[in-house]
Amino acid sequence: MGANLVARGGATFRAWAPLATAVYINGTFGGSSLAGRSDNLLLAKDANGYWSGFVGSAQEGDPYTFLVVGPGGSGPKRDPYARELAPASAFPNCNNLIRSANAFPWHDAAFVTPDFTNMIIYQLHIGTYNPASPGAASTFLDIIGKIPYLTDLGINVVQPLPIDEMETAPSMGYNGADLFSPDFPTSSPIQLL
Numbered sequence: 001m002g003a004n005l006v007a008r009g010g011a012t013f014r015a016w017a018p019l020a021t022a023v024y025i026n027g028t029f030g031g032s033s034l035a036g037r038s039d040n041l042l043l044a045k046d047a048n049g050y051w052s053g054f055v056g057s058a059q060e061g062d063p064y065t066f067l068v069v070g071p072g073g074s075g076p077k078r079d080p081y082a083r084e085l086a087p088a089s090a091f092p093n094c095n096n097l098i099r100s101a102n103a104f105p106w107h108d109a110a111f112v113t114p115d116f117t118n119m120i121i122y123q124l125h126i127g128t129y130n131p132a133s134p135g136a137a138s139t140f141l142d143i144i145g146k147i148p149y150l151t152d153l154g155i156n157v158v159q160p161l162p163i164d165e166m167e168t169a170p171s172m173g174y175n176g177a178d179l180f181s182p183d184f185p186t187s188s189p190i191q192l193l
Contacts, residue, residue: 001080001082002096003079003082003098004062004101005059005100010055010056011059012053013055015043018071018169020051022042023051023067024067025047027055027062027064029062029162030059034055037069041067054097058144061099063097064098079096082096083104084097084114120154120157121157123160124159124161125160126139126143128159129142129146130143143158143160
């Protein structure tokens, strides 16, 4: 799903839009701007509602968006699987950036999932679990600060509720508006719900 760089050059793009009548890829690829609804930008739809295509000139860091046409209208749509959005200050009207799946230096190689029979799971909503001040949403860093407390309780698995863009700020997490899309409230561009 999303944008994925290909070893021989270029990138594949895939989005799920089962009710769409057309999905186009728009962006600046290899320094050339490609925009609009031309046939060369139209993604192909399969029987399950997935739209996919390939742009040979796409490179690491190129901005892109999906232009979705449906029965109720048309317009640009952020990629819910994008690895980076830019500029963050323009959220929600920002581009997706193509990033390599291996670009982030993960530090989980030694992690071992607890045996299922020994799991003690704590489910929480990132935005409301541990706010730093009244009326503000919690951040991932606020939750990380509480991990010693949770482990002292015997919890060995933390399950965040879905991370979505919310219609209101702060939110209790039940009014998601854009699935898989962290929200950047206007009060702080690094605060995620």
